[in-house]
Amino acid sequence: MTRDQAWEILNKHLKNDKLIKHCLAAEATMRGLARYFGEDQEVWGITGLLHDADYEKSKGHPEKHGLLLFELEKDIPDDIKHAIQSHNYDDTNVMPETKMDWAITCCDQLTGLIVACALVTPNRKLSELTNDFIIKKLKEVKFAAGADRSKIYMCEEKLGIPLIEFVTIALTSMQEISDQLGL
Numbered sequence: 595m596t597r598d599q600a601w602e603i604l605n606k607h608l609k610n611d612k613l614i615k616h617c618l619a620a621e622a623t624m625r626g627l628a629r630y631f632g633e634d635q636e637v638w639g640i641t642g643l644l645h646d647a648d649y650e651k652s653k654g655h656p657e658k659h660g661l662l663l664f665e666l667e668k669d670i671p672d673d674i675k676h677a678i679q680s681h682n683y684d685d686t687n688v689m690p691e692t693k694m695d696w697a698i699t700c701c702d703q704l705t706g707l708i709v710a711c712a713l714v715t716p717n718r719k720l721s722e723l724t725n726d727f728i729i730k731k732l733k734e735v736k737f738a739a740g741a742d743r744s745k746i747y748m749c750e751e752k753l754g755i756p757l758i759e760f761v762t763i764a765l766t767s768m769q770e771i772s773d774q775l776g777l
């Protein structure tokens with residue numbers, strides 16, 4: 595599967611611009627993580643790009659989020675499929691197993707938190723963010739409460755990446771596509 599094919603699938607199923615940007619942020623971060631691990635950036639990037647592709651179509655049925663996409667699209671490779679199914683393991687009961695599975699599970703929540711952090715900077719820019727600020731906001735449980743901190747912290751146990759490093763990778767990866775993210 596090529597990035598172009600994945601982009602086409604994403605836009606076929608998702609219409610909300612904010613969600614599409616979230617998927618682009620996840621793609622960028624997954625690419626950064628693949629680079630860190632010396633893994634395949636295309637495969638990891640496509641996993642990030644498509645991880646929420648069925649979000650709108652599974653609305654109201656959280657147990658289908660992560661599974662429905664594969665009823666609609668039959669040509670997505672198995673490793674990407676497993677990672678996407680397992681990133682919502684609380685609802686799908688498909689457990690993450692590989693490093694790529696855990697990468698999308700952990701970074702999904704972090705990208706959302708980073709966007710929320712950017713939005714409270716004076717000029718609403720990713721370039722104004724520092725690691726320390728993000729870590730500080732991470733510890734404020736009431737800030738961007740929708741971002742599941744427990745999943746972010748799992749980067750240490752499941753991926754073997756120190757939290758500060760994990761935040762750095764996500765932030766720098768997202769800064770690389772700040773224009774596309776509008777931040």
Ligand SMILES: [Fe+2]
Pocket residue numbers: 616620645646702
């Ligand atoms: Fe997501």
